[in-house]
Amino acid sequence: MAEHEAIDIKELPEQPEKATLEGRNKYLGFWFFLGGETVLFGSLIGTYLGLRGGTIDGPGPADLFHLDLVFIMTMILLTSSLTSVMAIINMHRGNFKKLLMWMSMTVILGTAFLGFEIYEFYEYYHAGLGFSTSAFASSFYTLVGTHGAHVLFGIVWITTLLVRYRKTGLTLYNAPKFNTAVLYWHFIDVVWVFIFTVVYLLGIGG
């Protein structure tokens, strides 16, 4: 069957990720999944907004957050979205080597972001914000931690794809897989933009 074989650049369909029914199903199903994830994060953000004033005697947002650190994290994550866009552009051009290269960049940037987040949690913990310190603390760690877990899952996912398909070339079978992984990556980026605004900017300024 043609879909197992690497595609010749001359025969590259306009959107290899949607050239098969399986690919179209994956694409649409994944968008629906992201719709569900939106409600998931919406619920967490709503919970956080309801509880962010509940600091009791423990430290609150203004005592903890450093805008410079969070700004760097945001830039790293947004850049990782850009590199994943470059990967898809190269998929549409049929350049599989560059696809892999840009996806690797995405993984590296995502890992850097996660490192910063772990450092951030470590700092807050030592500033006296344990998970059970207050309702604010619990809801903060739950929201940001769930996002961090999503980043970790994305890193593992993309790494698996990179290892699995390092030699196969672009096929109609793996093109949808790369495409959904990138969709997922954009989504966790967008979620971060909301967290950046609602948690950090509002926490320091509002």
Added chain:
Amino acid sequence: MEWLTTVDHKKIGIMYLAGGAFFFALGGLEAILMRIQLMFPEFSFLSAQSFNELLTMHGTTMIFLAAMPLLFGFMNFIIPLQIGARDVAFPFLNALGFWLFLFGGILLNISWFAGGAPDAGWTAYVPLSSTSPGHGLDYYVLGLQVSGLGTLIGGINFLVTVINMRAPGMSMMRMPLFTWSSFVASMLILFAFPALTIGLLLLMLERLFDAQYFVVASGGNVIIWQHLFWIFGHPEVYILILPAFGIFSEVLATFAKKRIFGYSAMVFATLIIGFLGFMVWAHHMFTVGMGPVANAIFAVATMAIAVPTGIKIFNWLLTLWGGRIQFTTANLFALGFIPSFVMGGVTGVMLAVSAANYQFHDTYFVVAHFHYVIIGGVVFGLFSGAFFWWPKIFGYRLNETLGKWFFWLFLIGFHLTFFVQHFLGLMGMPRRVASYLSNQGLDEFNFISTMGAFLMTIAFIILLVNIFVSIGNKDNVRDPWDGRTLEWTTPTPVPEYNFAQTPLVRDLDAFWHEKYEGDGKMKASEPLEDIHMPNSTILPFIISLGLFIASFGFIYLNYPILFVGLIITFGAMFVRSVKEDHGHHIPVDRIKRDLEGDHHG
């Protein structure tokens, strides 16, 4: 083994039906025990703790483990057939969704044998649930989390199946109404279940890892749980009722021998009900102190649902109008549904009056209302669908005489049980209590209510007898009711590829159109050729088993077990993602042989 590894939507549908029926019987048993306890004032048949556990498990079981899986069973079996598809969009995920449901349900019920079932009501309000001693609520949290994941996966699967897999000519506005209503219900599942996921996650973190969301002394807020629960919980009742509405639309049109009246109005009413179902969750919270403005907004939005629902009721009545009505068991349930459900709707509007709600809140009036809706709507729908599709799904017909006995006893028993509960509520009997004092005017109605419950039990036993004595009844199982839609064009039993050639759909009620405008056979939209099908796999079972094991690790905070469970789950997911599985082809010769056998047989 064949059943453990299958990815065939029809087999998965049958497993959903079997699993759902088992839990339905279990939930019914729990209800009967409660009704026996309430048969006499200050009766001591059950302890108060057992009553609380039965109460919680009855609600949880009936909603999550009986009604929804039974509907999923019909949806799985019927939707691909109705839209002329060979399969669902994600056969692997379909199997995964089923196994997650089953393991979640088993997990929840293991709590009975592990020191006590959950006892905080199916709504598990905090702080009652977050401080409940023992492990009952931990089983609740993890059991529902696992089975809820399965439901979400199933919902996405149906959405993509309906959008991408329809046969040529099957436009959205030619889709049978069961498929339409299941589609809208799947949309609700997609947007409602993540809120439950988060609610359960928070409750788990609070119970097991000492989080403080709901602890007022730490700045927490208990109302957050109620919002999250009802943002899920209110759409949930529409997730249940919409597919049942779809079943009634199919059954009433078939047995009135008429096209459904106002098809497009039915579609739009379904969509509007789906939308409004999301906007009204806080009508469960009129008495928590949201203030008159919020109460008024949610009251008006709630009452607005009566409009599209009324449109549907009138369309069903006008479908019957002038029809040649056949009083089969399936149709009796559909006909019995209309007045029963309308009564539930009327009390719903009463409850939506937020000022009056302070009087009705947490009384038996509410219990009567939602049982009228859920039994009069969903359960009647399930029974109607069971008698309607039984021949197609199981290859034999249920006995009609026993079916009619079953219907009448169940209908009478149902009204006997719940009609008097309206009055019990208005007289002030609170819900969720294990007993009541004598000579307060509650004795007779409680006794009558319990008698009704016994009658429903007898009716259900007649259904079970019917299922076993009818097995030989195999005449005309292919199209026994002179059907209108594509599922009746397939041979019985349905071959694994459903359609030898994908049919060409030329009108709404595609099969009916060919019967009266064509030669009675569907036109084919493709040549007869090899058919590509997915391979069976054990991985969905193993992934679910891993989560089942990991759940015990969470419940008892035993990290080795947690770790082993997660390794099994993620290991199986890893195998799935690196092992290429392209499925197999069914050769055209075999399909031709099947067709030969079908014509001669």
